[in-house]
Amino acid sequence: MGSYSAVEVIAAAVSGAHYPAPDLDKLDMKGSMLGEEQPTTSGMENGHQCPFVIGVAGGASSGKSAVCKMIIDQLCDHRVVVVTQESFYYGLSDEELVHVNDYNFDHPDAFDMDLLLSCMENLKHGKSVDIPNYNFKTHKSVPRARKVNPSDVIILEGILIFHDSRVRDLMNMKIFVDTDDDVRLARRILRDLEKGRDIIPVLDQYSKFVKPAFEDFILPTKKYADIIIPRGADNSVAIDLIVQHIRTKLGQNDLCKIHPNLYVIQTTYQIRGMHTIIRDAATTTHDFIFYADRLIRLVVEHGLGHLPFKEKQVITPTGSVYTGVDFSKSLCGISVIRSGESMENALRACCKGIKIGKILIHREGDDGKQLIYHNLPKDIAKRHVLLLDPILGTGNSAVQAISLLLEKGVQESNIIFLNLISAPQGVHVVSKRFPRVKIVTSEIELGLNDECRVIPGMGEFGDRYFGTDDYQSSTPFFGDAKDRVRLL
Numbered sequence: 001m002g003s004y005s006a007v008e009v010i011a012a013a014v015s016g017a018h019y020p021a022p023d024l025d026k027l028d029m030k031g032s033m034l035g036e037e038q039p040t041t042s043g044m045e046n047g048h049q050c051p052f053v054i055g056v057a058g059g060a061s062s063g064k065s066a067v068c069k070m071i072i073d074q075l076c077d078h079r080v081v082v083v084t085q086e087s088f089y090y091g092l093s094d095e096e097l098v099h100v101n102d103y104n105f106d107h108p109d110a111f112d113m114d115l116l117l118s119c120m121e122n123l124k125h126g127k128s129v130d131i132p133n134y135n136f137k138t139h140k141s142v143p144r145a146r147k148v149n150p151s152d153v154i155i156l157e158g159i160l161i162f163h164d165s166r167v168r169d170l171m172n173m174k175i176f177v178d179t180d181d182d183v184r185l186a187r188r189i190l191r192d193l194e195k196g197r198d199i200i201p202v203l204d205q206y207s208k209f210v211k212p213a214f215e216d217f218i219l220p221t222k223k224y225a226d227i228i229i230p231r232g233a234d235n236s237v238a239i240d241l242i243v244q245h246i247r248t249k250l251g252q253n254d255l256c257k258i259h260p261n262l263y264v265i266q267t268t269y270q271i272r273g274m275h276t277i278i279r280d281a282a283t284t285t286h287d288f289i290f291y292a293d294r295l296i297r298l299v300v301e302h303g304l305g306h307l308p309f310k311e312k313q314v315i316t317p318t319g320s321v322y323t324g325v326d327f328s329k330s331l332c333g334i335s336v337i338r339s340g341e342s343m344e345n346a347l348r349a350c351c352k353g354i355k356i357g358k359i360l361i362h363r364e365g366d367d368g369k370q371l372i373y374h375n376l377p378k379d380i381a382k383r384h385v386l387l388l389d390p391i392l393g394t395g396n397s398a399v400q401a402i403s404l405l406l407e408k409g410v411q412e413s414n415i416i417f418l419n420l421i422s423a424p425q426g427v428h429v430v431s432k433r434f435p436r437v438k439i440v441t442s443e444i445e446l447g448l449n450d451e452c453r454v455i456p457g458m459g460e461f462g463d464r465y466f467g468t469d470d471y472q473s474s475t476p477f478f479g480d481a482k483d484r485v486r487l488l
């Protein structure tokens, strides 16, 4: 079969859109092409900020490069660099070149992993590196190395990038692109024929080396993946979730460094999944309450972990001594009416019989706030206070509420402000004014829009939780929600 007709036949067999694979060796942050040295503009050298390292593994032609390109495109406001394992192929000796068809490019020994590791360690420590420039036609590294400067995100991509545990250990997130064998073979044939190779040696290489190496070395590394992406670049939902996770990590690291009293609970895909539901405008009141309650409970538990404790010993039913801790008893909750009231049940569920006071702050225009009502425990000055409000936006309500608590004699360091989402602006305002107040949140937002609303946000929390929003007003109320609405 001539190569032209083979291409035609195979092209017809490969379904779906054709994603032009970027030349990742030449691709750098924000999709720009490399070649020239990049300027280093971040605070890497001073104070060295550790980059977020993502490993992307998968069979040859599974779509690793296409997935990387999608991640880079979506992370457009962060500096991203891609390092491909292919750059670290050992060059072939003259002897090996004569028998190139017998050379196994899919075996772990084909790569100089020590050099890859040292480049990665330097990048992680904020140093620029020279990445070899491998040529697929000559099977040798060409002299002009690629200079790569440290970045916010480093993507390490390659068929066997999870094979070496030393390299795996450098990764903050491991992705395996899981694409059907036939699709990978079809894409590979197309790609190699386009490169000018002949079909017979391409198929020979596949059956002799590529397929066995996939089964023996690549597929067994799938177990190390944190995320497995079926269908590669076609799976935009998986890629969106990955990008959101990276954004959260990058954003929250910076903010937590600036504000040591900001605590963002460790994210998991459960937590991201719950956020996805409660942020979705189409979510019913019933589901909104259910998932908001689950998240609130996590935030409350985390907040309680910041309370002081005394060591306590107990005798277990086996007669042994268990040395544990005793919870702080001088505690109360204060909810900011009305959305903060949604957090009261979780607090009561965690702290039996806890006193909960209330503060009502009226919003005047976009940033003016007026305190119009409060009902606080009389002995509040002696207590640790868990201040409850699910959304920290501009920080104006929080400042009003915390100012009142301080007026009543509460010590600043005894206040823990619990919320579900925090805008960086609000965190700055509260932390600057009250540096000893702890803020515990489950996600940091992108920011505020022109109307001072949190984005991406989740809309008017109180309305969505108590079922009084227009969008969901026709939704029937269920159990707790109905009672809570009536209580208002």
Ligand SMILES: Nc1ncnc2c1ncn2[C@@H]1O[C@H](COP(=O)(O)OP(=O)(O)O)[C@@H](O)[C@H]1O
Pocket: 015, 016, 017, 018, 019, 020, 021, 058, 059, 060, 061, 062, 063, 064, 065, 066, 067, 187, 191, 231, 232, 233, 234
């Ligand atoms: N989802 C997809 N649908 C169709 N073609 C794809 C898709 N993902 C990748 N391709 C094509 O398959 C080939 C191999 O993709 P690439 O991303 O380079 O894979 P890898 O980096 O894993 O070898 C490229 O020609 C690319 O255009």
Ligand SMILES: Nc1ccn([C@@H]2O[C@H](COP(=O)(O)O)[C@@H](O)[C@H]2O)c(=O)n1
Pocket: 059, 060, 061, 062, 064, 086, 089, 105, 106, 135, 136, 137, 139, 158, 159, 210
């Ligand atoms: N000189 C070479 C070097 C490597 N290969 C093949 O490339 C594949 C890995 O690259 P992907 O982008 O597809 O992950 C691997 O299967 C090698 O066989 C080659 O053909 N020639």
Ligand SMILES: [Mg+2]
Pocket: 064, 065
């Ligand atoms: Mg590739």
